[in-house]
Structures are given as structure tokens and as C-alpha cells.
Amino acid sequence: MRLARGRVGPNLNWQLIVPIISGTLLAVGLGMLVCAAQALVGGDGATMAFAGPAAVVIPLAAVGVASARRLPSMPLRARDGFLAVTLAWLAAAVVGGVPFLLHGTFERPLDALFESMSGFTTTGATLIRVIEGEPDAILLWRSLSQWIGGVGIVVLVVAIAPATGLATQRVFYAETSGVTAERLTPRIAETAKIIWGLYLVVTTTAVLAFLLVGMGLFDAVNHGFTTVATGGFSTRTASLAAFNSIGVEIVALVFMVISGVNFAFYWRALRGNGIWPQAAEVRAYVLILLGGTAVVTASLVVSEEPGSFAQTLHDAGFTVTSIITSGGFITTDFDQWNDFARGFLLLLMFVGGCAGSTAGGLKVIRVLLLAKSAGQEVQRQLRPKAVQVLRTRGRIYTEELRRGVLGFFAIYMTVTAVGTMAMLATGLDMISAFSSVAATLNVVGLGLGEIGATDNFEAISGPGRAILTVTMLAGRLEVFTVLVLLTPAFWRPNVA
Amino acid sequence: MHHTAPVRVIIIGLGEVGRHVARTLSAEHHDVTIIDADPKRVEAAQGELDALVMTGNGASPKVLRELGAGKADLLCAVTQSDEVNVIAALAANQLGAGQTVARVRDSEYFGDDDAFARDAMGIDFVVNPERATADDLAESILVPGAVHVEHFVDGVVSVAEVILTNRSPLLGKSIGERRIVRPSFVFGLIRDGRAVAAEPGHRPKVGDHLLVASAREDIAPVVAHLAGYAQRVRDLVIFGGGRVGLPLAKRLEREKGLHVTLMERDGDRAREVAEQLTRTTVLHEEGVSKEVLLAHGVDRAGAFVACAGDDRANLLAALHARQLGAGLSLAVVSREEFTPLVDALGIDAAFSPRLVTAEAILRAVRGPNVHGMYLLSGGAEVVEVQTAMGCRGAGQTVEDANANAATHIAAIVRGGRVIVPRGSERLAGGDRLVVFNTRSGAAGLRKVFSAAA
Numbered sequence: 051m052r053l054a055r056g057r058v059g060p061n062l063n064w065q066l067i068v069p070i071i072s073g074t075l076l077a078v079g080l081g082m083l084v085c086a087a088q089a090l091v092g093g094d095g096a097t098m099a100f101a102g103p104a105a106v107v108i109p110l111a112a113v114g115v116a117s118a119r120r121l122p123s124m125p126l127r128a129r130d131g132f133l134a135v136t137l138a139w140l141a142a143a144v145v146g147g148v149p150f151l152l153h154g155t156f157e158r159p160l161d162a163l164f165e166s167m168s169g170f171t172t173t174g175a176t177l178i179r180v181i182e183g184e185p186d187a188i189l190l191w192r193s194l195s196q197w198i199g200g201v202g203i204v205v206l207v208v209a210i211a212p213a214t215g216l217a218t219q220r221v222f223y224a225e226t227s228g229v230t231a232e233r234l235t236p237r238i239a240e241t242a243k244i245i246w247g248l249y250l251v252v253t254t255t256a257v258l259a260f261l262l263v264g265m266g267l268f269d270a271v272n273h274g275f276t277t278v279a280t281g282g283f284s285t286r287t288a289s290l291a292a293f294n295s296i297g298v299e300i301v302a303l304v305f306m307v308i309s310g311v312n313f314a315f316y317w318r319a320l321r322g323n324g325i326w327p328q329a330a331e332v333r334a335y336v337l338i339l340l341g342g343t344a345v346v347t348a349s350l351v352v353s354e355e356p357g358s359f360a361q362t363l364h365d366a367g368f369t370v371t372s373i374i375t376s377g378g379f380i381t382t383d384f385d386q387w388n389d390f391a392r393g394f395l396l397l398l399m400f401v402g403g404c405a406g407s408t409a410g411g412l413k414v415i416r417v418l419l420l421a422k423s424a425g426q427e428v429q430r431q432l433r434p435k436a437v438q439v440l441r442t443r444g445r446i447y448t449e450e451l452r453r454g455v456l457g458f459f460a461i462y463m464t465v466t467a468v469g470t471m472a473m474l475a476t477g478l479d480m481i482s483a484f485s486s487v488a489a490t491l492n493v494v495g496l497g498l499g500e501i502g503a504t505d506n507f508e509a510i511s512g513p514g515r516a517i518l519t520v521t522m523l524a525g526r527l528e529v530f531t532v533l534v535l536l537t538p539a540f541w542r543p544n545v546a
Numbered sequence: 547m548h549h550t551a552p553v554r555v556i557i558i559g560l561g562e563v564g565r566h567v568a569r570t571l572s573a574e575h576h577d578v579t580i581i582d583a584d585p586k587r588v589e590a591a592q593g594e595l596d597a598l599v600m601t602g603n604g605a606s607p608k609v610l611r612e613l614g615a616g617k618a619d620l621l622c623a624v625t626q627s628d629e630v631n632v633i634a635a636l637a638a639n640q641l642g643a644g645q646t647v648a649r650v651r652d653s654e655y656f657g658d659d660d661a662f663a664r665d666a667m668g669i670d671f672v673v674n675p676e677r678a679t680a681d682d683l684a685e686s687i688l689v690p691g692a693v694h695v696e697h698f699v700d701g702v703v704s705v706a707e708v709i710l711t712n713r714s715p716l717l718g719k720s721i722g723e724r725r726i727v728r729p730s731f732v733f734g735l736i737r738d739g740r741a742v743a744a745e746p747g748h749r750p751k752v753g754d755h756l757l758v759a760s761a762r763e764d765i766a767p768v769v770a771h772l773a774g775y776a777q778r779v780r781d782l783v784i785f786g787g788g789r790v791g792l793p794l795a796k797r798l799e800r801e802k803g804l805h806v807t808l809m810e811r812d813g814d815r816a817r818e819v820a821e822q823l824t825r826t827t828v829l830h831e832e833g834v835s836k837e838v839l840l841a842h843g844v845d846r847a848g849a850f851v852a853c854a855g856d857d858r859a860n861l862l863a864a865l866h867a868r869q870l871g872a873g874l875s876l877a878v879v880s881r882e883e884f885t886p887l888v889d890a891l892g893i894d895a896a897f898s899p900r901l902v903t904a905e906a907i908l909r910a911v912r913g914p915n916v917h918g919m920y921l922l923s924g925g926a927e928v929v930e931v932q933t934a935m936g937c938r939g940a941g942q943t944v945e946d947a948n949a950n951a952a953t954h955i956a957a958i959v960r961g962g963r964v965i966v967p968r969g970s971e972r973l974a975g976g977d978r979l980v981v982f983n984t985r986s987g988a989a990g991l992r993k994v995f996s997a998a999a
Contacts, residue, residue, distance in 0.1 A: 435842075437810075437820040437828040446821045 072114025073207035079108035094185035099152035169195030171526035174282025174378035174495030196281030263297030282378020310375035310403030330442035378495035385502030410493030476514040491525040558604030559625030675899035676789035691773030693895035704765035713774035722746030730760035741926035779848030786854030787819035935975035945969040
């Protein structure tokens with residue numbers, strides 16, 4: 051057709067992008083409705099802050115979702131997938147920030163966006179100084195946003211609205227990258243349902259466990275949401291330390307460890323077949339948790355940290371788990387620890403949990419493959435003709451995947467470096483700047499220095515908050531999805 | 547004189563294996579019908595074989611019925627196509643053929659699971675020539691000093707072929723004078739490609755191959771003593787990651803203290819092979835020049851195996867390896883016309899997938915009293931026979947039995963124990979014998995060791 055000539059901009063498939071964004075917003079709207087109900091029951095005056103936006107978003111989103119059914123099933127290209135997912139997350143964060151503004155938690159829209167983005171991306175960085183000062187509905191909204199973002203908003207959309215058919219694959223893969231995405235069933239929507247089903251089961255169990263160790267119902271539900279999502283938002287300013295209960299800390303520890311593993315692994319284990327492809331990663335994950343705890347404990351013992359050995363071991367174990375799984379809860383002010391321990395924790399932030407879990411970071415499997423690739427590269431100097439196969443037990447990785455992992459690492463490091471320089475430019479000191487990027491890109495939410503364990507992110511300036519909002523989103527979507535949108539090629543027409 | 551009734555054999559496929567089996571069986575006066583889809587091959591074979599040679603699709607039930615597959619005692623499907631072979635064997639089995647043998651090269655079909663082929667599909671033997679060759683190669687690498695090792699009588703007796711080097715303590719002595727470390731019997735000698743029975747007075751020379759039998763647990767020290775060195779192979783270089791190279795590497799990379807390096811010329815195949823091997827160093831190497839082999843440490847390797855797809859390349863590579871100083875230089879040589887080159891080039895031993903296949907197929911036709919067999923390049927063979935109760939051989943001394951059957955008894959197994967066959971030893975019914983035949987043919991054996999009809 052002649053019409054196509056002379057067009058500028060990419061030939062995007064809005065007919066499928068719109069329903070996906072709508073589906074996401076529908077989920078956000080329904081979440082707000084829950085919070086509105088909570089506010090109504092609690093009588094804390096935040097009802098309209100939630101009911102208002104929900105009343106606008108839900109009908110609009112419903113129309114958008116419904117529009118999908120009437121359209122012919124067109125193929126969604128990779129580009130549409132990237133854009134759909136990024137826009138879906140952005141939309142969720144923007145809409146999710148509105149209640150904070152309406153209620154008056156924040157005055158600046160950027161702060162509301164930061165808090166909301168920190169929620170959906172399960173980072174757990176907050177700008178609220180006194181959390182206990184906020185109404186329950188706001189606290190529930192923070193927890194709920196983390197829970198919705200936990201295993202992925204788009205996975206949720208695919209699970210509940212599979213109408214988009216073939217197109218959903220692209221979206222699914224854009225949200226979870228190369229080494230992560232996998233099918234458990236022939237139909238992607240079934241896979242999404244299984245993952246969300248397991249997520250629901252684990253969350254319910256976590257809530258019950260918190261109740262069992264003596265938490266109140268409201269605290270248990272909130273912490274259940276944020277623990278399984280490995281988000282880190284708490285209902286208390288002092289985080290889990292406020293409960294001063296070893297039982298609570300152990301429940302949080304156990305569920306953080308559980309959630310740092312891909313839920314698909316549990317499905318396979320339950321079905322009793324084919325867990326080997328993931329077993330290598332899970333094994334490495336457990337070893338890193340144990341090894342990390344041992345190293346930090348040893349360092350604390352050597353530097354004669356006060357407290358009994360059992361206390362030190364517990365603090366080290368909890369902090370290491372919280373950092374690796376990007377859980378972001380704290381029981382002790384680790385910013386007071388010696389520099390070795392602090393540096394080591396920074397390193398662990400980049401490792402993260404297992405691919406496809408709610409955790410952030412590079413992901414254990416990538417770290418494993420990077421280490422193997424590095425070893426093979428050394429070997430290759432000795433035997434240039436040797437054919438090297440990247441493998442873990444039960445799985446062989448193609449050379450394309452190897453390239454993908456190496457490229458991912460390069461980009462991850464570049465983003466870290468550029469982000470750190472940008473944060474330094476906003477006037478932060480070296481440690482705070484680097485750790486703020488590490489904390490947000492790896493969606494941990496805990497930093498060092500001015501944004502240390504017991505501090506919030508108020509020390510960050512306005513432009514800094516904007517930068518970190520972007521790194522949070524980039525970290526959650528594993529960089530590539532967001533980064534391709536910034537390339538000129540993406541916006542050129544007729545690029546498949 | 548009684549002769550066992552001729553066996554009716556149908557062979558499908560006129561490849562090298564088909565021709566070899568047909569030739570061997572028709573020489574033993576069996577009724578052989580051989581069928582191939584290619585008229586040119588059929589025409590070429592008609593003058594060459596004493597058998598009924600026909601054109602047709604051997605996998606077609608109609609053709610099989612016309613050939614009388616229902617009355618055949620044995621059907622061997624040995625075409626180039628695995629699928630055709632399997633279908634032919636299945637069809638023949640349905641029509642009521644006695645035994646069915648199928649050559650299946652792709653291990654995807656049955657792998658190591660022969661039981662499935664036999665029980666679920668009714669194929670009596672699945673022969674994988676390359677895998678069997680790889681097994682043979684592995685044996686000769688694991689028993690240092692021997693170029694072939696074969697096990698008989700349920701694995702109780704081992705027969706090894708040993709090449710004499712100038713290290714051997716046997717040089718300058720006669721076979722009768724050798725110091726015996728473990729109960730063992732040197733029964734045969736191959737010189738210049740010709741196999742003869744070993745006499746106590748023989749004085750072996752460098753380059754001779756000795757055939758020795760002993761109990762299985764003794765074979766490694768016996769061979770080490772004859773060959774004059776007991777060095778285990780620690781480094782193995784395999785040239786060619788094909789259907790022989792891959793199973794060989796798979797089998798040997800599991801051995802402790804043995805490092806396997808595999809060279810493959812094709813890049814894609816090299817990767818495919820590397821993906822299936824975990825401890826082997828796989829190299830993508832296009833050349834087989836001396837420099838290349840030297841670069842990969844062939845000079846220090848305990849053993850070198852050339853098993854690429856091409857006989858010439860194999861011979862050349864094995865020759866290079868020999869000259870560079872590899873401990874043991876082995877080659878897979880498929881075509882018979884190259885076999886004489888093996889000795890001339892000083893290559894330690896050649897392995898032929900064709901011979902291995904023929905061996906397996908012929909085992910099926912030898913009948914219940916003849917078990918294992920082992921074909922040597924010169925046409926001689928080592929077979930396993932059971933002395934039937936009341937046969938002519940029972941009660942005779944080893945010396946007499948040897949004279950009557952024109953064979954040489956290499957080992958006797960009685961009640962699970964291995965007995966060295968001295969001339970005066972008397973045979974009993976039920977003994978299981980390992981017998982050396984300098985020329986192929988089982989007629990003499992049947993005459994002496996089968997129960998009188």
C-alpha cells in the first residue's frame with residue numbers, strides 16, 4: 051500500500067500493545083479497590099485516594115482489555131513486546147503513584163513515582179521517613195504493589211487474560227529474558243497460571259507462618275506479600291527489627307530463600323521430572339547463601355563485632371539472604387560493619403537470586419555461566435582449537451546464549467558505571483552513589499553510606515531520584531527490554 | 547559322515563557386510579538368498595557369489611513372502627538404511643522367520659537397550675557395527691600391550707592378541723621356554739598376515755602377533771609380561787568424532803586416570819561431539835599433518851586411534867602417530883583392500899566395522915554349540931564350542947581332538963574354572979572350549995564336538 055510510504059516512526063502493533071497495558075492497569079485498579087476497602091473499614095481517611103483513581107482506571111482498562119477480543123490475531127513482533135512490557139510497567143508505576151499524591155504522603159509527583167516504582171519493581175527503597183505515620187491503606191498499597199510486581203505483572207496479565215493468543219509469547223519473553231523464560235506447558239498462558247498459582251500458595255503459607263509466630267493479621271499479610279515478592283517494604287520504619295522476634299526473622303528468612311528460586315523449579319520438583327536443568331542453579335544459589343554467610347560471619351568475628359556468636363551468625367545469615375534475594379529486610383544495621391563485610395555485601399547484590407524468581411541482580415545462573423566462560427577463556431589460550439561447551443548438569447547452552455550472557459554482563463556493568471557517575475554528579479559521595487545504583491538496579495533497596503540500612507532514600511536529590519527510578523525499572527526488566535527502546539533502530543520503520 | 551543340515555539364510559542388502567556374510571555362509575554350504583534394490587549391484591554380485599542374488603525391496607512384506615522368509619532360518623537385514631533394516635526384520639519376524647538380525651547404526655533407536663529390540667520388537671540381534679568396533683578398540687586400549695582382547699565363555703576366558711616389540715622378554719627364546727607368570731596358553735602366532743598354530747619350538751620375532759588365552763583376571767599381567775611393558779595408557783588421542791570415535795570417547799572418558807583428546811575435522815560435528823562428552827578435550831582440527839598431531843601431544847600419547855570416516859586418512863594419521871612415537875597406533879579400516887597396508891605401515895592394529903558385524907551375524911548362525919567368535923584379518927578365527935555329551939571329542943585327549951578336528955584348543959572351562967589345555971588333558975562332555983581355527987569354517991568343529999546325529 052502506498053500509505054506505508056513516507057511514514058515515520060516504527061510500525062507498531064498498538065492493537066495488541068494496548069490490551070496488554072490495559073490488563074496491567076486493570077490489575078493495578080483492582081488492587082487499589084482492595085486498599086479503598088481497607089481504608090473504608092479502617093476509617094483512616096484515605097478511601098478517596100484509592101477509590102478515585104480506581105474509578106477512573108478500571109472502566110478504561112476494561113474497555114482496553116475487551117478490545118483485544120474483537121481484533122484479528124496479528125503477530126506481535128519482538129519490538130512490540132519490548133514496548134508493551136516497558137509501557138505496562140511504566141503505566142503501573144505512574145497510576146500506582148497517584149494515591150500517594152492524593153492522600154498527601156508526598157507533595158512532589160516524582161517522589162510518588164519513585165515510591166510506586168520501588169513498589170512494583172520490588173526494590174523496597176522508600177522515601178517515607180516515618181512509616182508508622184501513614185494510614186494502613188497506604189501501607190497495604192505499598193505491600194500490594196510489590197506483590198503484584200513480584201513474579202511479573204505481564205505474567206499475571208497473560209495468566210488472567212490469555213485472549214491475545216500467540217502475541218503473549220513475545221510479551222512473556224520481553225519481561226523475563228533469555229536464560230529465564232521457559233515453558234512448563236505447551237501453552238504459555240498455562241505456564242503463567244501455574245507460576246501465579248504457586249506464587250499464591252507460597253504467599254498464603256508465608257502469611258500463615260507470620261501469624262503463627264505471633265504477628266498481627268495486618269502485619270502478617272503485608273509482610274507475607276513483601277517477603278514472597280522479595281520486595282522489602284515493611285509496615286515499620288525499623289523494618290523487621292521492630293518486631294524484635296526471632297520467630298518473625300526466621301519466617302522471613304525462610305520465605306526469602308524460597309522466593310529466590312524460580313517457581314517453575316518447584317513445579318518441576320512437585321511433578322517429579324526434569325529438575326536437572328535448574329538444579330545446578332539452585333545448588334549454586336544455596337552454596338552462595340551458605341558461603342556468603344560463612345564469609346561475613348568470619349569477617350565479623352575477626353573484627354570483634356559485639357554480641358554472641360549465635361547472634362553474629364544470625365545477623366550475617368539474615369543480611370546475606372536479604373541482600374542476595376533482594377528481599378531488603380533488615381534486622382541489624384550492617385552499615386556499621388567493617389569495610390570488608392560491607393564490600394562483600396555490595397558484591398552479593400550483583401549476584402542476586404535464581405533466574406525467573408522474584409529476586410534481582412545478575413541472577414545466579416548468569417554468574418555461574420560467566421565464571422565458566424571465564425575459565426574456558428583461560429583454557430582457550432592454551433588450546434585455541436578446543437571446542438568448548440558451556441554446560442551445567444543436564445543442560446547445554448548454545449554459543450548464542452553464551453554471547454547473550456557476556457553481552458548482558460557488559461551492559462549491566464556499563465549501566466552500573468554510567469548510573470554511578472550520574473549519581474556522583476548529583477552530589478553524592480562515592481559509596482552512596484555506587485550503592486544507590488547497586489541497590490536499585492539489583493532491586494535490593496538497601497544501600498550503604500547516606501542510604502544505609504537504617505536510612506531511607508531522602509538523602510537523594512530530585513534528579514537522583516529520577517535516575518534511580520529508571521535504574522529500578524531497568525533492573526526489574528533485566529536491562530535489555532528497556533535499553534532497546536533507547537536505540538535509534540527501534541524507532542526506525544519496518545524493522546522487524 | 548553326518549553333516550548338519552544347511553541353514554536357509556536371507557540377506558537384505560548387498561553392501562560390504564552383506565557380501566562378506568554371504569560369502570562366508572555360502573562357503574559353509576548354506577542356502578543363501580541375497581536381495582538388493584540396486585540392479586547394478588545385483589548384476590555385479592551375481593558372478594561373485596555362490597548364492598541366489600535378486601533385485602527388490604527387502605523391506606516389502608510381499609517380496610519377503612515371495613522369497614520364502616517364513617521358512618528362512620535366519621534373516622539378516624544389513625542395508626545402508628536403519629529403517630529399512632528394522633522394517634525388514636519386523637516383517638520377517640511376523641512371517642515366521644527363525645532368527646532375525648538387523649544392522650542399526652543410529653544409536654537413537656535402541657542405544658544400549660537390546661532387550662527392547664528383542665522383547666518388544668522381536669528382533670533377535672541388533673548389530674551396531676560402529677559401536678561394536680568402539681568396544682573392541684576400548685578393550686585393546688585398556689589392556690596395554692594387547693591390540694585385541696575378546697572374552698569367551700560368559701567372560702571367564704580372555705583371548706588377547708599381543709604384538710611383540712623389542713621390549714619383549716620373549717625375544718631370543720622359544721615359546722616353550724617362556725617364563726609363565728600366570729596360567730596362560732600361547733596358542734597362535736600371526737606373522738606377515740598369516741595365522742599359524744603356535745608350537746613350543748617357535749621363536750617369535752619383533753612384529754609377530756601372539757595369541758594368548760588365560761582366565762580373565764589374569765589377562766592384563768600375562769599380556770604385560772609378553773609385551774614387556776605394563777604401562778597403562780594415560781593419554782589417548784582419537785582422530786575422528788564419528789560413529790566410532792564418539793562411543794569410544796564416551797566409554798573411555800569414564801576410566802580413571804585416562805585423559806581423552808578427540809580431534810574432529812568438521813566444525814559442527816566437533817561441537818555436537820563436545821556437547822555429548824563431559825571430560826574429553828574436543829578439538830576442531832582440520833589437518834592431519836605431523837605438525838598438527840605434534841601440537842596436540844600425539845608424540846607423548848599412550849595410544850592413538852584413527853577413526854575418521856575415510857580409510858586413507860586413518861592410515862595416514864596412524865602412520866604419522868606411529869612415527870611420532872605414540873605408544874599404540876590403531877586405525878579403523880573399513881575396506882578390505884587396505885588391510886595389507888596396516889602391517890606394511892607398522893600400524894599396530896586395524897579394526898574393521900565390517901568384520902565386527904560379520905562376526906556378530908555369523909555368531910547367530912553357528913548354532914547352539916558355538917558361542918563366541920573372533921575373526922582375524924587373515925581369515926582365522928577363535929570360537930567357543932561346547933562339548934556335547936557323547937560326542938566324538940568327549941574322552942579324547944586334547945592332542946587327539948586337535949588332530950581330528952584340525953583345530954587348536956586354546957582353553958578349557960570346566961565347572962567355571964579355566965584349565966590350560968596340555969596335550970594329555972582329557973576332554974569331558976559339557977566342557978566349554980575356546981578353539982583356534984587357522985582357516986574359517988565350522989565343519990570340523992561340528993563333526994567332533996556335536997552329539998552324533
